Amino acid sequence: MxxxxxxxxxxxxxxxxxxxxxxxxxxxxxxxxxxxxxxxxxxxxxxxxxxxxxxxxxxxxxxxxxxxxxxxxxxxxxxxxxxxxxxxxxxxxxxxxxxxxxxxxxERHPPYPAAAERPGRALAERGEQLVREGDPQAEVPACASCHGERLTGVQPNTPGLVGLPRQYIMAQLGAWQVGTRHAAAPDCMAEITARLDGRDVEAVAAWLAARPVPDNTEPADAPVAEPPMDCGSVPAPDDNA
The missing domain is CATH 1.10.760.10 (Cytochrome c-like domain)
Known part of the structure; x- marks a missing residue:
C-alpha cells in the first residue's frame, strides 16, 4: 500500500x-x-x-x-x-x-539512520577484508580504495556506502552480476562483481550495513590513493564548458 x-x-x-x-x-x-x-x-x-x-x-x-x-x-x-x-x-x-x-x-546532508546489527564473526571478517583490503588473488580491489577511507564517497562521481541496508547492497551488486544494472564504459563495477561469489556479496553487504556512520559524512575530496582501475562516467554539463 x-x-x-x-x-x-x-x-x-x-x-x-x-x-x-x-x-x-x-x-x-x-x-x-x-x-x-x-x-x-x-x-x-x-x-x-x-x-x-x-x-x-x-x-x-x-x-x-x-x-x-x-x-x-x-x-x-x-x-x-x-x-x-x-x-x-x-x-x-x-x-x-x-x-x-x-x-x-x-548539497543536503540530513542525519543517517542507525546501523544494522553486526553479522556473525566469519561473515564480518570476510566482509571487512573485502571492503578494507580487497582480495588480490581474486583480483577484487578494496571497496575503500574507490569509495573513500570513511566509505562516504569521493568527489565527484563515487557514492558513499554507509547507511545502506544489507538487502539493498546485495540487490545492487547482484544487478551488476546479472547485467540488469550498467554504468558508462568502462563499467568497473560489472568487472568487480563478476569476480565475487554469492557469499562474498553477502559478506560485503552485511559488513557495510552494520558499519557505524562516521562523524564526518561528507564525500572525500580525493581518494586516499590512485584508484585501482578506470571507471567510466558521463561528464557533467559544467565539465563541457
Whole structure:
C-alpha cells in the first residue's frame, strides 16, 4: 500500500518536474526554494534517509556527490538502469536540468539512520577484508580504495556506502552480476562483481550495513590513493564548458 501511494505521488508530480528548466528552477526572489518544490516527486519517494519497503528499498540520495547522482539520472534516461518510474520521470529532461537536480540533493546532508546489527564473526571478517583490503588473488580491489577511507564517497562521481541496508547492497551488486544494472564504459563495477561469489556479496553487504556512520559524512575530496582501475562516467554539463 505504501509503495503504491509513493509511486502515484511521484507520477502525479512528474509534470511539474518535467517542465522545469535550470533557469526557472530556483526563484531567489520568492523567499522559498522553488527547486525543492519542483522536486517533490523525488522527495516523496526517497525521503531524507531513503525508504524501506516490504519488498525493497528506495535509496537515500541526499548528500551523495553531484557527479554520481547526475550519472545515475543519465543512466535511467538512457536505460542503462531500469526502473519504470525513474525511466519515465527523467525521459524528457535536459542534461542541464538533470545536473541541477543532482546538485540540489548533493548539497543536503540530513542525519543517517542507525546501523544494522553486526553479522556473525566469519561473515564480518570476510566482509571487512573485502571492503578494507580487497582480495588480490581474486583480483577484487578494496571497496575503500574507490569509495573513500570513511566509505562516504569521493568527489565527484563515487557514492558513499554507509547507511545502506544489507538487502539493498546485495540487490545492487547482484544487478551488476546479472547485467540488469550498467554504468558508462568502462563499467568497473560489472568487472568487480563478476569476480565475487554469492557469499562474498553477502559478506560485503552485511559488513557495510552494520558499519557505524562516521562523524564526518561528507564525500572525500580525493581518494586516499590512485584508484585501482578506470571507471567510466558521463561528464557533467559544467565539465563541457
Amino acid at each position: 505504501f509503495a503504491t501511494r509513493v509511486i502515484l505521488i511521484a507520477i502525479g508530480l512528474a509534470a511539474g518536474l518535467a517542465i522545469a528548466t535550470p533557469a526557472s528552477a530556483r526563484d531567489s526572489t520568492s523567499g522559498g526554494d522553488a527547486m525543492a518544490q519542483r522536486l517533490e516527486a523525488c522527495t516523496a519517494c526517497h525521503a531524507e534517509e531513503g525508504i524501506r519497503l516490504e519488498d525493497g528499498y528506495v535509496p537515500r540520495i541526499h548528500g551523495k556527490p553531484a557527479g554520481y547522482l547526475y550519472n545515475q539520472l543519465v543512466n535511467y534516461q538512457t536505460l542503462r538502469r531500469r526502473n519504470a518510474t525513474m525511466n519515465h520521470l527523467v525521459s524528457h529532461l535536459s542534461r542541464d536540468y538533470l545536473y541541477e537536480i543532482a546538485r540540489h540533493f548533493a
